[in-house]
Amino acid sequence: MVEKLALVGIGKIARDQHLPSIAANPDWELAATVSRNASVEGIENFTTIEAMLAARPDISTVSLAIPPQPRFAYAEAALAAGKHVMLEKPPGQSLAEVHALEALAREKSVSIYATWHSREADCVPDAKAWLADKTVKRLTITWKEDVRRWHPGQDWVFEPGGLGVFDPGINALSIMTEILPWPVHVASAVLEFPENRDTPIAADIVFTNPDGAKMTATFDWRQEGPQTWDIDIETDGGHLKLSSGGATLEIGGQTVKKGSDHEYANLYKRMASLIKSGTSDMDLSPMVHVSDAFTLGKRKTVDAFHF
DSSP states (O other), X not given: OOEEEEEEOOSHHIIIIIHHHHHHOTTEEEEEEEOSSOOOTTSEXXXXXXXXXXXXXXOOEEEEOSOHHHHHHHHHHHHHTTOEEEEOSSSOSSHHHHHHHHHHHXXXXXXXXXXXXXXXXXXXXXHHHHHTTOOEEEEEEEEEOBHHHHSTTOGGGGSXXXXXXXXXXXXXXXHHHHHXXXXXXXXXXXXXXXXXXXXXXXXXEEEEOTTOOEEEEXXXXXXXXXXXXXXXXXXXXXXXXXXXGGTEEEETTEEEEEOOOOHHHHHHHHHHHHHHHTOOBOOOHHHHHHHHHHHHOEEEEXXXXXX
């Protein structure tokens, strides 16, 4: 059965990833969009989610590709109307919000999915399998990119609820929480806040873990030139490196796999399967680490940042 879907938010991520993935999946029909200032040719557009829900009762699923700050109200409205909901990462601006949405989905007997697209990178399952029987000695995350390139002029990322550098950093945390054979938690953090911004532009985190391994993460949104999305892990069985956000896997210094980019295609495949099975997927472990970093982190003020 083809599910009719409404896509809320027609920005860069929607055009780059969501729309092609929906179009390529026979389980989905893009039936409507919701946006105040954009549209998709040939698709009915609404300027509010309330108008869409009232006019299109035939739509079963709502996918939210909007910033996290307004997302709760949109998701709550869709769930209250009995629609399945798919949440772009991060699933909300606070843990309280997403817990409330999960409870509402259960009450309405619909599916809700907190998506983590980086977990769908080709080499993530291979890394998880290789690490399953290893003892980790060291883990280093280096996630550095240029906010001007990926979020040009998008001030919402530096506003409360926008997460700042944790907007990309949570991708690394989603991979880490997927591939490690045991859970970890934040021990300490240093967060660099530009003097004119409300969220950090860089962060350094230290984690604790059952193996007593040295585990750190460095996130920075000021990287120019080549972008860096690496996870290095030293184990009792050798060295593993995930690079390019999980698309390339090296073991023992040798490249063993280079994958293709079908992260969002996998997300929409997963959402279809959740609906068919009447289940939900709301793993919030990456978001817990972000929340803990804000709670435990020391604040360091740095120079003002302007787009």
